[in-house]
Amino acid sequence: MARTLTLFIGLIAFIATPGIPAEILIGFDEAGSEQQRALETRFDKYLDAKELDAWLRQLSAEPHHAGSVAGKNVAEAIAGMFTSWGFDTEIEEYSVLLPTPKLRRLELVAPTRFTASLNEVSLSDDPSTLVRENLLPPYNAFSIDGNVEGELVFINYGRPEDHELLQRYGIDLTGKIAIARYGKTWRGIKPKLAAENGAIATIIYSDPADDGYVKGDVYPAGPFKHESAVQRGSVMDMPIYPGDVLTPGVGATMSAKRLALSDVTTITTIPVLPISYKDALPLLAAMGGAVVPPEWSGGLPITYHLGPGPAKVQLEVKFNWDQVPIYNVIARLKGSLYPEEWVIRGNHHDGWNHGAADPLSGLVALLAEAQAVAELAKSGNPPARTIIYAAWDAEEPGLIGSTEWSEHHAEQLKIHAVAYLNTDGNSRGFVRIGGSHSLEKFFNQIMADVKDPQTGVPLSTRLRASITIDGSDEAKKAIADKDFIRLYPLGSGSDYSPFLHHLGIASANLGFSGEGKGGSYHTLYDTYEHYTSWRDPELKYGIALAQVAGRATLRLANASILPFDFINLVTNIASYIEELQSLADEMREETTKINDLIKDGSYKIALDPSKSLGPPILKEAVPFFNFAPLKNSLSKLQKAADLLHETSNDGGPPPQKLIEINNLLYTSERRLIRDAGLPGRPWYKHHIYAPGYYTGYGVKTIPGVRESIEIRQFDKVAEQIDIAAGVLDALTDQLTAINEAWNNDD
Amino acid sequence: MARTLTLFIGLIAFIATPGIPAEILIGFDEAGSEQQRALETRFDKYLDAKELDAWLRQLSAEPHHAGSVAGKNVAEAIAGMFTSWGFDTEIEEYSVLLPTPKLRRLELVAPTRFTASLNEVSLSDDPSTLVRENLLPPYNAFSIDGNVEGELVFINYGRPEDHELLQRYGIDLTGKIAIARYGKTWRGIKPKLAAENGAIATIIYSDPADDGYVKGDVYPAGPFKHESAVQRGSVMDMPIYPGDVLTPGVGATMSAKRLALSDVTTITTIPVLPISYKDALPLLAAMGGAVVPPEWSGGLPITYHLGPGPAKVQLEVKFNWDQVPIYNVIARLKGSLYPEEWVIRGNHHDGWNHGAADPLSGLVALLAEAQAVAELAKSGNPPARTIIYAAWDAEEPGLIGSTEWSEHHAEQLKIHAVAYLNTDGNSRGFVRIGGSHSLEKFFNQIMADVKDPQTGVPLSTRLRASITIDGSDEAKKAIADKDFIRLYPLGSGSDYSPFLHHLGIASANLGFSGEGKGGSYHTLYDTYEHYTSWRDPELKYGIALAQVAGRATLRLANASILPFDFINLVTNIASYIEELQSLADEMREETTKINDLIKDGSYKIALDPSKSLGPPILKEAVPFFNFAPLKNSLSKLQKAADLLHETSNDGGPPPQKLIEINNLLYTSERRLIRDAGLPGRPWYKHHIYAPGYYTGYGVKTIPGVRESIEIRQFDKVAEQIDIAAGVLDALTDQLTAINEAWNNDD
Secondary structure, three states: OHHHHHHHHHHHHHHOEOOEOOOOOOOOOHHHHHHHHHHHHHHHHHOOHHHHHHHHHHHOOOOOOOOOHHHHHHHHHHHHHHHHHOOEEEEEEEEEEEEEEEEEEEEEEEOOOEEOOOOOOOOOOOHHHHOOOOOOOOOEEOOOOEEEEEEEEEOOOOOHHHHHHHHHOOOOOOOOEEEEEOEOEOOOHHHHHHHHOOOOEEEEEOOHHHHOOOOOOEOOOOOEOOOOOOOOEEOOOOOOOOOOOOOOOOOOOOOOOOOOHHHOOOOOOOOEEEEOHHHHHHHHHOOOEOEOOHHHOOOOOOOOEOEOOOOEEEEEEEEEEEEEEEEEEEEEEOOOOEEEEEEEEEEEOOOOOOOHHHHHHHHHHHHHHHHHHHHHHHOOOOOOEEEEEEEEOOOOOOOHHHHHHHHHOHHHHHHHEEEEEEOOOOOOEEEEEEEOHHHHHHHHHHHHHOEOOOOOOEHHHHHHHHHHHHOOHHHHHHOOOOOOOOOEOOOOOOOHHHHHHHOOOOEEEEEEEEOOOOOOOOOOOOOHHHHHHHHOHHHHHHHHHHHHHHHHHHHHHHOOOOOOOOHHHHHHHHHHHHHHHHHHHHHHHHHHHHHHHHHOOHHHHHOOOOOOOOOOOOOOOOOOOOOHHHHHHHHHHHHHHHHHHHHHHOOOOOHHHHHHHHHHHHOHHHHHEOOOOEOOEOOOOEOOEEEOOOOOOOEEEOHHHHHHHHOOOHHHHHHHHHHHHHHHHHHHHHHHHHHHHHHOOO | OHHHHHHHHHHHHHHOEOOEOOOOOOOOOHHHHHHHHHHHHHHHHHOOHHHHHHHHHHHOOOOOOOOOHHHHHHHHHHHHHHHHOOOEEEEEEEEEEEEEEEEEEEEEEEOOOEEOOOOOOOOOOOHHHHOOOOOOOOOEEOOOOEEEEEEEEEOOOOOHHHHHHHHHOOOOOOOOEEEEEOEOEOOOHHHHHHHHOOOOEEEEEOOHHHHOOOOOOEOOOOOEOOOOOOOOEEOOOOOOOOOOOOOOOOOOOOOOOOOOHHHOOOOOOOOEEEEOHHHHHHHHHOOOEOEOOHHHOOOOOOOOEOEOOOOEEEEEEEEEEEEEEEEEEEEEEOOOOEEEEEEEEEEEOOOOOOOHHHHHHHHHHHHHHHHHHHHHHHOOOOOOEEEEEEEEOOOOOOOHHHHHHHHHOHHHHHHHEEEEEEOOOOOOEEEEEEEOHHHHHHHHHHHHHOEOOOOOOEHHHHHHHHHHHHOOHHHHHHOOOOOOOOOEOOOOOOOHHHHHHHOOOOEEEEEEEEOOOOOOOOOOOOOHHHHHHHHOHHHHHHHHHHHHHHHHHHHHHHOOOOOOOOHHHHHHHHHHHHHHHHHHHHHHHHHHHHHHHHHOOHHHHHOOOOOOOOOOOOOOOOOOOOOHHHHHHHHHHHHHHHHHHHHHHOOOOOHHHHHHHHHHHHOHHHHHEOOOOEOOEOOOOEOOEEEOOOOOOOEEEOHHHHHHHHOOOHHHHHHHHHHHHHHHHHHHHHHHHHHHHHHOOO
């Protein structure tokens, strides 16, 4: 008796959070669920932090950007590992346009003279920074060549609202050189908008208030940005299309048809150069004109001025516009039951430099997962579905490796791809998962099943506690539902974009963040030493990431019914529609209020007549929009989702329908894309999630409608509402078809 | 006919805002109103900006702090002007304790060495700064003597919430030297709270983020704080009692009974020294310990750390603890009808240095008003009531001149004082009036009658426009009532305090601010050159201030019925009671929420285990309080106020009751004081307005109740509610008596 009791308690402890009986896993029956959790416990045992640490040290030993010899070596090393573990591995090569810097020059020529160093110094405290062979100097990829001279204008973060405020100060950017600080919006937006406003070049620097000594001790005394550090990064106009600029929509194989360089629309129209805050200081200190508004002031020990001038600079950049080979590593493990259903798991391998945090800290988790999955297979537990591990090349210059592969294999992927799971670096802290909301319930189970390595509580428990205590309003909203932590919707910035936005493959992006800090991003200082000192010592969160992503991969691979659930998708879409209505209402009220205050002269009498800040410019009034089509379609979708939920609760589908139903389940995300794509950017086909045209990485949900409102193309809103309603209807039809198949055992 | 029409239009334009018929002035009948406005038009013609400019230049020529020879000379010069204009003028002298610095030394002794300069440099661009004879070096008056050595701890602004956060970081101030930045709370609170928490000294510096290059260009290129500039200022514990520390409650005449210095409770218990940001930089840069929370970071180009140490400093201060004579200038113009009713108008004359902005920019307006009033009297329009112009000495070290005079003449003032109108410097910008809310309607008429010198619209129109466009929530609340701009309630910080808080004399504080900017406050750089370059070039707002304060003085002096109205007082008190209820509710919810999160372990799992920040400390739960007595008393007051308002609308009082009614009207503010005073500080007798015990200058309305809640003495709240209800009842009785007198022509 006593012995039986012990055994019973042991079983409970094995499958459950203490005190809470473990839920049955979505997509599994009770027995399958226990079996899967047992498998995951074995999976965890194969994960070894010391191994992750060794891989991280090895792969980050030297700079290995796309197109470099070291980059090819890294790809081959990774391929070697996959092969040794038993994966069917290949390196898929594409030939893509990849500019690298040939000449970079920045000089202050008036009122004083100063030549920017444009160089990151090596630090004896960090031996990796002494390894500089093949190091790409600081530059922004896909800046156009140029040699210009002009007065400086400070444009703050270079967002639309910053330009609007500059106009109120009467400052015309035409013929000027814009100096912007990094942050608040994706870097590519800064030169794009500056150029639209007439600037002839853009300098981007990291202000210490955003990313430097104001945030904390600087490297190597602390994790934050060294005064000489410069954030590299792409300024390709990815909100139009990412990937090889010469081959939009098709894989950049040797034989692919290519655009002429002059026809490419995603290269900047003005030269762009990133600099350090040490180099920025003399430029900003030499500026005059109005003092910046309070919220524009940064952390340098000067008074910031808007310009224009008297500071005048010469800026020259020239690039090698070469077509180079890139190397995606693709490793397959064939599914034992459903080999035609592919679960894809990826992380890029190219870095701007040593790339310890970005991307290798995510890649080493992926490698650990792959090794463990292979070990499970060898010991008799192969995945039911095919698993593909991908290590992408050339993510940094513009998601190029993943985009070319997705475009190249688009037709197969549309048929076979169950889901794409992305990581891109990692850190100590809190789990953050973004992705398709049909997987929200699925990921909530995983977050409850994996323990935080520092506190031992489930990841979801720790995340909830942190957000409850000091989360942003947005974060609080994400946990407002007692049952679910919201997945954040995906904009862009990593390799999930071609899968989700272009092909309509359900995707997720996984990682930890919030406690491992610092300013190493895209600098010389993103090294093994920095990572293991400041971001994730002992790689405990590397293990946690492998546990999360590994569970996601294995559950997707082994579930008898694929774990898509549409109730949560409906909940999230409902909140986006509410947001759109609020957005329109708030814009309408704000526009009316400000227009009235302009017209009645309030601005004129309230503003300081001795200052240059003038009233805002009158804006077109915001009409009322008919959101009913969207709400009616959502209503139908909700009914179909509820019905399917009830059906699935009543028991499994007829066995002969399993493949059909699973196929309908994983292709349901395809219904949210339309071949015509979004207005002005047909590459982006998803109509629920997209990166913002004027935010870059920042997401826009129901983007056709949202952006028409935001950029004040009010006459386009009704059409976009109908289009968005149409994709919801298409999904409703798909759910109805699943339901019918489920209930019909013919 | 044409001619008559022209004349009619002319009349309207003369008395009215364009398009709006001028209101009849409160306290006057229609004819009296027109007559008064005509008088004010003549008054305005006597005001001459060039004269204000000349006085400002003359009186700010050299440093003239209380107790200095130059200070006495300034008093005599002012007295000479009043006398020449026909005022009955006297200099009233008191003998007060006034410490001045004998020795000031601050050295960093570890981990590196640095000696603070403690010196403000003269600037060739500003000749006044070359005049340094008698200049008081930077110090905080009423710091105790001391010579200490200790490790530094950064305490941010030194507010209660800052100390609470330090405790969460596990930092004990015992035996340490606190370094605080100026701002957010009155300076005297910083050493007071630091000492309560165990610190052995406090250094206060001006951070460039609050008051320096982050705000704008520094002097002389712009108005903001020069790197060597130091804000002087008193740290006397004025929330206990202001004025001569040796003679609380009585005038500091030669024969007054004095406390022994050792019995004084308003001198700091630890030494205090103010320094510049140039001197602060090496100290802060040498500190270690945890990085400060983000909102604690300032504008110096370093990472701020909490300490303690390794930076260790020696700090030594010694003062001359001398009793010195101070000189109040008191100028009287006897009332032609009601000489026993006194309208008092004051501004101090002592400066920490040259004192151009503080106090002289307000004093020259007062002088212009006095000269104009004297001219009107000479030309046959003497004031109906007695007007007293006062130029106070020793305001800077602790409101000493005004306090001693008020205490000395307390019995007469209680009988004769109609109201006290204060100014204390001025600037370009928007009118800001604080004071007794029985005068709110009165001041709203004045703000509508005076035109803004830059835009030509009424002051109230410009203020409303500005606040509507970008005011704080608090400011928006102040204009939320369509009919009235709220007067802000008076805390402390200038000479109205003894009149209002100690004697219950209805008071107001008048000035312009918001556009003339800078960091000259209490530094060597508060000069004529600074003022006329950056704060009010051509003294246009000096004239506007004289127009506002002059109208207030003349209307109070000439009104047949004194212009007190209690409807607005009730409205404001009602909002304070609502605030108290919200305060209790919010504290209760917040306490419960945080206590729960502490108890359920959320803090423990959410906080970064590698950092020193710990969970908050459990707090006593906030009970529910019975606010009914206060609301019942307010209800009665409201009825009495409404009744009196109706009565006054029905016509004037019986002529034989005029003096009695006016007496009852102006002594109504006396009903809001109680002889016992506030808990722990009997000098403060007003029960609607007081400076905060832990905020210093910051006001606390219904302070007995509010502070009992805020400092969590929950068992005292009920008693304080009864006391506050009692003062409302006393006022109700007074209004009832006025109403009875008005309706009874026996």
